Amino acid sequence: MELDKIEKLLEKYFDATTTVAEEEILREYFSNENIPAHLEQYAPMFQYFSFAKEERFTKQLPLKTRNTFYKWASVAAVAVFMIGFYFYDPSPEPVSLADQYTEEEIASAQEALALLAMNFNKGTEQLYHLEEFERNTNKFLTKE
Numbered sequence: 854m855e856l857d858k859i860e861k862l863l864e865k866y867f868d869a870t871t872t873v874a875e876e877e878i879l880r881e882y883f884s885n886e887n888i889p890a891h892l893e894q895y896a897p898m899f900q901y902f903s904f905a906k907e908e909r910f911t912k913q914l915p916l917k918t919r920n921t922f923y924k925w926a927s928v929a930a931v932a933v934f935m936i937g938f939y940f941y942d943p944s945p946e947p948v949s950l951a952d953q954y955t956e957e958e959i960a961s962a963q964e965a966l967a968l969l970a971m972n973f974n975k976g977t978e979q980l981y982h983l984e985e986f987e988r989n990t991n992k993f994l995t996k997e
Contacts, residue, residue, distance in 0.1 A: 856889065863895065 862879055865871045871879075882888075883899035950959060 859892070863892075 859879070859882055862871060862875050866876065866879060880899050880903050883892075883896045884903060888896055954962075
């Protein structure tokens with residue numbers, strides 16, 4: 854009867870549904886020496902858990918940190934960043950076209966833009982004819 858109970862508790866343990874009391878029953882059972890052969894493989898695991906429960910950390914922990922250099926370095930870095938952010942001027946001085954390009958390049962660009970504007974105006978004249986056509990067809994379709 855007890856063996857069936859232990860097997861059910863093991864099944865619940867591996868499904869992660871046991872309570873703390875049930876786990877304590879398993880630890881006590883596997884701390885005994887007369888364990889059935891098919892359950893002996895679980896004995897070292899539960900014996901380790903019992904041993905690990907008794908372990909304590911005994912080293913002294915330093916309460917004061919010794920890395921004051923890093924603290925002051927980070928403060929200095931933030932200060933330098935803030936000063937740089939305050940004096941940063943994101944807008945460059947405006948540059949005239951005469952400073953960047955030669956007179957010949959400017960004249961060539963003006964000629965190309967004039968040609969583009971002329972061709973663009975030809976295309977817009979055709980749109981005027983389309984608008985007139987649409988207006989007349991709408992008169993006949995809506996019968997105004």
